[in-house]
Amino acid sequence: MKARNILLTTALAGVALGFVQKAQPTLKDAFKKDFYVGAALNYRQLNGQDAKATALIKQQFNTISPENLLKWGPVHPQLNTYNFKPADDYVAFGQQNNMFIIGHTLMWHQQTPKWVFEDEAGKPVSREVLLKRLEEHINTVVGRYKGKIGGWDVLNEAIDDQQGDLRKTKWLEILGEDFAAKAFEYAHKADPKAELYYNDYSLFRPEKREGVIKLVKSLQAKGVKVTAIGMQGHYGLKQPSIEQIEASIVAFSKLGVHVNFTELDVDVLPKPSRRQGGADISENYAAATQYNPYQAGLPDSVQQQLTNRYADLFALFHKHRDVIDRITLWGVTDADSWLNDWPIRGRTSYPLLFGRNYEAKPAFQSVVQAAAQKSK
Template identity: 50%
Template structure:
């Protein structure tokens, strides 16, 4: 597209091929590093969510890009309960072990995602051997066993754990998940307590979406205070940051500042920017489903130049905020490596052509990539 070189020139940057990114020295004129991890080294980790194909080596291009550009990884799915603990009497660490080995091999900051969530948790977790709902004490025992086993296996290897995921409603109240209904609100505190016992040196995170909303953010801060009041360390609040072209970077800045005032660091844990039309209020609830309609997939043949420019500016504005608050932000993780592998191609409308990340469907850097590099020079 013609807009690519035009946007690059606007940022004073060239457009090298992906294969040369790791080797290319910074331009003497701009001194802009060629990789994300180099650009933000010493400020915060730049991470990426990795999928099974990348963990097993089946996606060689994806692996090359991950190693070149990022210094932190998060597993998309292989550590979620349904995959790592599929049956009451069996754990399957096959892919999780490979994930951790990949991170260790490349000297990355390794994130475990996640220990307790209402989604992608098998139905058997909440039922006894007769199919009846578990009692509070029995479900607590089951949660304890899971956390002790998983965290204990990777003690000293996984540096950071998303302990509890998405425990809040949009108004900041506790979500009526099976965890909450059977155990009560204190399941969150128990999960953090047991994760800390299993690995006292691991960084523990609470992770949720729509932290840009003042009401939900207030609920998250109250939750953090309750965990701390129980004597359990919670170091980080993860703001997923599944964003859209609309909105302002000021919303993200407000969240960072308020969480900092509450005494926790902030990780941007699942960053992507949806450029496609929305009819579902931009929620990141994985249970959302929307009927496929042509008007919801307007860019099947490529992203128009004007939308590409909007995406570039949105990323530039966001990273200007992250850079400004690098004393509070300790990690920024993209939810996927390239546009081709993004979950937004199939959620909540299946089969769409989405463009939410810094690398296109062929693994080549987009104009937004260079805008993000430039943000570290401000």
């Protein structure tokens, strides 16, 4: 603890945007021998509306994910309508900055329009119709970015939170249990060289971990290639434990797949739900003052906890760098974070490495300095 306090007192208060002091490494440089480090982007950061964030992204990261631009609803809102402009700009940005580009996501039970599952009368479509729509969507979207997007979150959050069974969704209801295999098959056919991922939250929980292991084994038994499992790192200051997270890294690596931490953030705010580490966007609660305690700023004591938490997490990631390919923060600055509006709208959240004024927080400093110490 003393060592970390020294780090904090000697750390720079922030990074002056537009340049990095020679003694101040960036995230991508600090871990260049270990894994990619990236962030999820919104459209304002790509089209020039948030120029400071754009500069920060170029400076710090070597991989990017689209927060919403490539989800089914935004990119394919109607049966015969595609909206590719935002996604095209996203991919062009990644190419211009020599970044490893991620596609997120091809199959999910959220943010998928109703028309995908219904006929003109509003009744459920047949398995054959839904398979055709799925294949057409994946072939069109993945095919458009063939050779440009390096990896795809093919399937997102398909395992139930409680028992580790397949989540009861329209995909499962209409297609049956081979829905996952079909999505991976179509994605591989559309771009044989792209990495293909399964992505989910709360994978530190033994029940959910076992459910994912069962799913991946079933895909492998069908000859379906899964490159990596994406562990969404929506964590708290204390939960889950480092030991719980590590147990899943080890268990997944035994499947012969790699691991990505795909949506990393650390929630410092109290939650109305007792569940830890979740990311079910259907959970929402009414605003209450006790759940938004840091509107005037984060107390030093909590800032220290956040700093320690990030240092511990990145020490774990570095330890398992042989099987970890990518760490992606879910947002660039605290102002961008989805946690400002989930599970309660309008809160002041502080879950990332950069603050609302684009400054590097003490947590950033502890992460890059920990990387420097590890490399000695």
